[in-house]
Amino acid sequence: MIIKKLQALFHPEQYQGWGRKRKYFEGWYYKIINKSEDQAFAIIPGIAMDENGLQQSFVQVLDGKNLHAEYHKFPADQFHATPGKFHITIAGNTFSEKRIILDLPGIQGELSFENQILWPSKWFSPGIMGPYTFVPFMECYHGILSMDHTIRGQLKIHNEVIDFTDGRGYMEKDWGHSFPSAYFWMQSNHFSQAGISFKASVAKIPWLKGSFVGFIAGLWLNDRMVKFTTYNSSSLVKSMADKEKVELVLENKDYRLEILAHRKSSTELSSPISGFMDGRISESMTSEIELLLFDKKKSKNNISGYG
Numbered sequence: 001m002i003i004k005k006l007q008a009l010f011h012p013e014q015y016q017g018w019g020r021k022r023k024y025f026e027g028w029y030y031k032i033i034n035k036s037e038d039q040a041f042a043i044i045p046g047i048a049m050d051e052n053g054l055q056q057s058f059v060q061v062l063d064g065k066n067l068h069a070e071y072h073k074f075p076a077d078q079f080h081a082t083p084g085k086f087h088i089t090i091a092g093n094t095f096s097e098k099r100i101i102l103d104l105p106g107i108q109g110e111l112s113f114e115n116q117i118l119w120p121s122k123w124f125s126p127g128i129m130g131p132y133t134f135v136p137f138m139e140c141y142h143g144i145l146s147m148d149h150t151i152r153g154q155l156k157i158h159n160e161v162i163d164f165t166d167g168r169g170y171m172e173k174d175w176g177h178s179f180p181s182a183y184f185w186m187q188s189n190h191f192s193q194a195g196i197s198f199k200a201s202v203a204k205i206p207w208l209k210g211s212f213v214g215f216i217a218g219l220w221l222n223d224r225m226v227k228f229t230t231y232n233s234s235s236l237v238k239s240m241a242d243k244e245k246v247e248l249v250l251e252n253k254d255y256r257l258e259i260l261a262h263r264k265s266s267t268e269l270s271s272p273i274s275g276f277m278d279g280r281i282s283e284s285m286t287s288e289i290e291l292l293l294f295d296k297k298k299s300k301n302n303i304s305g306y307g
Contacts, residue, residue, distance in 0.1 A: 004083050009134075012127040012143030013097060015081035015088060016175045022053040025272035026175035027060075028088075028095060031285075032111065032151055034167040037190060040064035040285040041157075043102070044269075045088065045095050047079045050276035057090045058277065059104060060270060063157075064285025067267045071277075072104050086145075097145055097171065102155065109155035111164055113171075116146035117197060117220055120227075128216055130231040139178050139206050145171035147220050148189040148197035170197070179271045179279065180204050184239070184246055186261050188289050195222040198291060200248060200259060202239055213239070217250055219257065219293065226255055226293070256294040263287055 004018040017026050027046030033039065042062040049055045055076035062069045078091040087096045094101040101110045119128050126133050128144045151167040168189050183203035189196070200217035215236050217228040228234040228250035237256075238249035248259040264286045271279035 007084060010123065010126045011086070012129070012133070012141075013086040013145045013173065014084070015086075016141070017047065017081075018083075020049065021055075022049050023051045023177045023275040024049045024175075025177065025275050025277070026173070027272075028145070028173045029171065030095075030100060031170040031187070032164055032167060033169070033190065034151075034162060034164045038065065039162050039164075041155075042283070042285065043100060045090050045093065047076060048272060048275055048277045049076075051274050054276070056277075058270075059090055059093055059102075061104070061107060062267060062269060062283060062285070064267070064283075067265055069267050069269055070104075070106075071270050106158045107155060109153065109157075111151055111153035111155065113146065113169055114150045114152065116149040116171075118146065119144040119218060120225055128218070128229075130229060132214075132231065138176060140174055140176035140180060140203075142201070142216070143173045143175075144199065144218070145173060147199065147218065147225075170199075172199075176272075177275050178273050179281065184241065184248070184261075186246070186259070186287070186289055191291075196220060198289065200228075200250075202236065202248060215250065217248075217257065217259075219291070221293075226252075226257070228252055228255075228257060254296055256296065258292040258294075260290040261287055262290075 001019045008014045008016050017024055025048045027044055030043040032041050044060040047057045057074045057076050057079035059072045074091045080089045092103045099112045121127050129141055149169050151164040151169045154161055154163045180203035185201045187199040197220040202215040204211050205214040214230045219226040234252040237251050240247045244263055246261040250257045264284050266282040266284040268280045269283055270277040271281040273279040
């Protein structure tokens with residue numbers, strides 16, 4: 001068991017819950033959008049354990065355009081993870097970094113993923129959490145499996161066959177015992193310029209007897225990742241939200257990134273509280289994001305998109 005846990009620690013995409021039996025959750029998030037961008041879904045498989053050891057596995061499905069979510073619950077013994085690689089199965093449904101196979105009530109099909117863009121990783125900073133990966137008491141850990149990739153295949157969703165071939169996708173995951181009590185999250189890889197993908201999150205992070213505001217943002221620009229994180233000497237200059245918009249300004253030694261997200265209609269999803277999926281969060285897949293990136297040494301790039 002110790003070997004499994006240590007090996008997985010340096011590979012955030014893999015199952016991290018070896019040996020856990022209570023107050024724990026782990027979930028993977030697949031965002032899939034078809035080529036014409038008129039169909040957008042999120043597929044979220046995972047496992048949840050409450051404080052008393054009650055366990056369940058699940059596959060949650062969000063239809064972002066029709067504002068509808070489904071939560072398919074299964075016994076925990078239907079969840080199986082393969083040691084040493086990212087490959088999980090839940091009651092006949094299969095999930096990996098290259099493929100998903102779905103056999104859910106009203107949803108069947110297979111999708112494959114190609115040309116993934118990975119978050120840069122080093123042994124002392126294995127993934128988007130950086131050195132916080134090694135802190136044992138974090139409320140929630142986060143990983144990015146792919147900033148952007150190409151999709152192949154079809155899904156039959158409630159008697160409608162949807163072709164996702166040549167569409168775009170995104171993959172991430174979370175694990176721990178609870179989502180933050182307050183946070184912003186946004187992501188898009190559909191911008192006015194090709195070859196761009198963006199992700200940002202800002203959250204209240206419990207820490208010892210207090211808390212701090214942590215942030216992680218990455219902007220993939222054709223062939224490089226521009227990173228703004230709590231641990232790489234970036235700063236959160238502005239963080240503001242109301243019912244209509246979210247504004248963030250992030251800055252590092254080379255760039256300044258101004259973010260304006262226009263809120264649209266959202267759907268409630270189940271989220272973890274003390275390991276079990278008893279919480280509720282709101283997610284929109286039609287909100288618009290505007291980005292303004294300033295290169296401190298050159299000119300500015302004006303990027304707009306939605307996600």
